Amino acid sequence: MARHVYALKPRWSDLDAFGHVNNVTWLEYLQEARVDMLFVHASEQGAERLAEGVLVVRAQIDYKRPMVFRQEPYLIEMTVSGLRAASFSIDYDIVDPDGLGGARYGSASTTLAPVDLSTGRPRRLTDGERAALVAFSG
Amino acid sequence: MARHVYALKPRWSDLDAFGHVNNVTWLEYLQEARVDMLFVHASEQGAERLAEGVLVVRAQIDYKRPMVFRQEPYLIEMTVSGLRAASFSIDYDIVDPDGLGGARYGSASTTLAPVDLSTGRPRRLTDGERAALVAFSG
Amino acid sequence: MARHVYALKPRWSDLDAFGHVNNVTWLEYLQEARVDMLFVHASEQGAERLAEGVLVVRAQIDYKRPMVFRQEPYLIEMTVSGLRAASFSIDYDIVDPDGLGGARYGSASTTLAPVDLSTGRPRRLTDGERAALVAFSG
């Protein structure tokens, strides 16, 4: 299957005092895209427990050009990379929708660990979860 | 001189639906600490123009243990590393104040580039800025 | 013409520790809806300067039932009421889209004052602005 694409509409309140989408809010955009992929789409494919909780273990973002408030959404393209026993990674690219110039705003990667809700501790990925995640790998 | 330490009091609104300080908000904490160092303290030492605008070029965070809502602040310890012609890096450690158990919550690094406000473009660091930043290096 | 309707998609990050869209975020939703009406749609009708800055002078919200994170947007219906020399009011209703049960989540009202950007001080509404705003009145 490959990448999952999420369209995010910026809010005016995402702007900081410099008039750009604040660098912190970029991480919020990634989170919204990831929630859509994991809670909504992966859940439909047998990975319901991922929706219970996934810890972000590591995050890395490269900021290439500023995002602004506008009517057109930004697209966040995601692929699952680095599927391990008790963690996995998602890579992100933030780009324009087709027909809007083709700018690339930045790229990012997060390492995620599923958590057992009853104990609050990391746990291994189940076979069903691995299968659902593989479907999003490149 | 070495590191600059910023004490940040968590807000109840920093919590997400899992009851932890959301991973996105960690980057906000780093931003508040950095603003204190660059806009307030570095400005007093001859680096006023840094307050006009500094772009975040890259950010990387390692999340080690969750932060919660509490009365005691979290400490963000910062040192300047990697001073270059038109950019510099800040390394961060998020820890407990003395006497609170000594937990380390996470560490991070951001690469920053000063911006010329009139053009919106990156510019070189001035000698005064370099001197102010060196004072915060390890 | 009458009311202006804005569809707002909730973000997962809008949730607080109780799992609901936080009461503070409701005011953010109103702001996004208002920005859409004033900056985007009213600007097209001769009220460009409103986009420069409008101060919120007063806000009042009645919370009737909780909003949650979901795929379907919430609709924010707005009408301009109380057009005065140097201020105007917007009334809001937050409701479900058609076919979704017809729930009413809350209602609100804000009093707004246009600001002269060069001085930062309130100013009178221009005739063009009044005409653009009248188009949104009930």
Added chain:
Amino acid sequence: MARHVYALKPRWSDLDAFGHVNNVTWLEYLQEARVDMLFVHASEQGAERLAEGVLVVRAQIDYKRPMVFRQEPYLIEMTVSGLRAASFSIDYDIVDPDGLGGARYGSASTTLAPVDLSTGRPRRLTDGERAALVAFSG
């Protein structure tokens, strides 16, 4: 006893594109002050269950002068007014600390209803809660 006073340090991220503490964030400030009063101080006086959850039923804010990013905190003065069977109100004033000019930034009022966590439904105030809240009335 009378009013409870909470000192809130503004964050740089509280600023919007106009360089002021955004009008939405004012409601966040009230929330932080209220959490301090209800969850921290009232809990110590026998009203622990209020910390489980209090719904905001109504909020009203008058914005008098802009708040900015600064080192000095803003003070939020609160008194409990209108204690009823299943709800109560808190009135707020946002002012400067002593010695800072004595500005009054705004005032607000929120109506709050305690919620039974197991059912998610409003419930009556207990005698212990009423006693704890009376201590904060004017």
